[in-house]
Amino acid sequence: MHELSLCDDLLGQVVAIAEQNNAKSVESITVQIGALSGVEPLLLESAFALIRAGTIAEQAELIMQTSPVIVLCHACGNQSETVANRLLCNACQSHETSLISGDELILSSVALNCVD
């Protein structure tokens, strides 16, 4: 379960940001997760519940946004939404594609309570 290691890294970043901003507590943490990131949102959630204990983010809500798998075709220029194990162009079936959404593993924002 590598979600635990991920959470450790995530929390390290959140705590650093909270300290930089003199926050009293962390209200929420928003992460963006794609199907090709290798992270299972449910496991991340339970790992987060374990790892936040005793930190400034103890009460923080973990908001997970999942992003669709989208490929851009270099052969025909089409953008298509697809599934994780089929990254071909939907229009022309070309292999010449780049993933433009779906591998996100991003801490997108942190909501801090800075009020006394």
Added chain:
Amino acid sequence: MCNTCGCNITPGNHQLVMAEKPKNGVTTISVLQNLLSQNNHQAEHNRSHFDTHKVLVINLMSSPGSGKTALLEETIKRLRESLKIAVIEGDLETENDTKRIQAQGVPAYQITTGTACHLDAHLVHNALHHMTLDGLDLLFIENVGNLVCPASFDLGHHRNVVLLSVTEGDDKPAKYPVMFRAADLMLVSKTDLLPYLDDFSPLKAEQNLHNLANDAPVIEYSSKDGNGLDAWIAWLQAEIEQYRALLLNKQTQRPKVQQEGQLFHAEHDQMKFSRINNKTV
């Protein structure tokens, strides 16, 4: 994953990520940083350490029992006269694999991960303190046998090699797309067993890999009868040459998936730690 800024922001997901609704009484800080930025930072450090020593580092991944250690044994036998090789072994328990590698006369260092299902950049960095890279040409990192977790962690290596043994099923690339998408080379191992198996088609395995828009080469081989090993050795030698040429131009090699990410994310380098709304008390 992106190594320039660690962000994973692309034109395709930019809107999604940036859409942040203001809340009362709190400050929202937009971060846009990769969840694994601490690991990735360490990985970059490892990579420049490897580059200083001009050693090509290959991350070997597969499910348990696909033949990673047997492949290394055969590789060392064929290359130990011409190249200086070392191995980092990742295993949950035991030093059995390390002993097998050491028996081939090359240095091997064991990382026993305990319950951890993957190696990360910090573990590899710690291992580097126990071994010398001086004079090495090639370092293999044999990752923990697991088709899920190791794919998410950059170790600072230059190439990902993923093994798929013929006893596993040719649909593995479809079942584990994150892992197989990351492959710079897919090895189909244990082909000496193919006559006994009617349900594994190397062609289908390759097709499933290509369905991930991964045009990595595929080499079929058997450590038992030696078939296909020449092609693997040739691939390694070509990679070493390419790597050395890159170093001469003050560049480095990266696993392909990361290169692509870097290209896409390069323009968003300055996005970290920007405030998007202010305190409202």
